[in-house]
Amino acid sequence: MSENKINAKEFISKILTGMSIGIVVALIPSALLGELGKALNINAIVEITKMASNLLTIVMGLCIAMQFKMSPIQSGTLAITTMIGSGALKIKDNVIQFAGMGDVINAGITAALAVLLILYIGDKLKAYTMLCVPTVVITLIGFTGLEMLPYVSSITKYLGNMVAAFTTLQPVLMGIFTAVTFAVLIVSPVSTVGVAMAISLAGIGSGTANLGICAAGFGLAVAGFNVNGMGTSLAHILGSPKMQLANFVKKPTMMLPIVANAAVVGALGGLQKIQGTPMSAGFGVSGLIGPINHLNIVGYSTGNLITTVIMFIVAPLILSFVFKYLFINVLKMVKEEDYLIEFK
Structure with a gap:
């Protein structure tokens, strides 16, 4: 050495x-x-x-x-x-x-x-x-x-208690707070699955938690696409956004587009009553765990399939481009280089 x-x-x-x-x-x-x-x-x-x-x-x-x-x-x-x-x-x-x-x-x-x-x-x-x-x-x-x-x-337990308090709120507010919290947690060292399991997060709380992780996955992939390329960008969505942990600690403001994305999809998830289980919360769209468990609860009708695709994929993806443009090009609060992953 x-x-x-x-x-x-x-x-x-x-x-x-x-x-x-x-x-x-x-x-x-x-x-x-x-x-x-x-x-x-x-x-x-x-x-x-x-x-x-x-x-x-x-x-x-x-x-x-x-x-x-x-x-x-x-x-x-x-x-x-x-x-x-x-x-x-x-x-x-x-x-x-x-x-x-x-x-x-x-x-x-x-x-x-x-x-x-x-x-x-x-x-x-x-x-x-x-x-x-x-x-x-x-x-x-x-x-x-x-x-x-x-x-x-005990940090995980404290965060779990905080999220549990969100579940007592009106669905839209609950969706916003839960989605934003899990969007941030999935990029931190804290286990989102651990938090969800600790408080048995289910129903709309679990569903919107997954949407927050979708917002993080798509948002980070889109924000850093030009500097990370296709493979690494897809890994944020199909794998885990936790690969941005080092960048998150170095420059927390890089999460601003992600938090905005999560707040919107979380609110929409509360309105649409997106569901989940304690076992599915914390995964987002990776492995299709979030969408599959939502459909297992609400049923596999055509309407439910369309809603699921829109909520778990289309909405967070479109919002990722919107908030990337807003925070990088208009407000200039973050840069694409803030999302660069260096494997060395």
């Missing part, structure tokens, strides 16, 4: 970029093929893509290690430590089990602490590096991560 010192801004940028890339790698297979595997009853696809999702935090740790050009020993140590800190692994009856993807926020904090310790140790241990780095970092930082986990996880 390079001995060059880095400043705080560069350090945080590398952590966030590694997290973003890891999230894309682990979640894209499930987003693209998970629901298709269920529909076609191909259990192997469902199980494999679920395995990939559950390995999110260990992949995230490896991607962060690559940002810092770590050695194989350091990279493996960071990957294991990150996963331990996420809380994704539980021991029951002496058997290690996956408890979902874990807490991504705590995983990121744990990874940052581990990187700092690894950078501090550097090559000081020389021949003892192989023995000491994994032992010291995994046990010390892994333990610290697990101790922090309950406190960091």
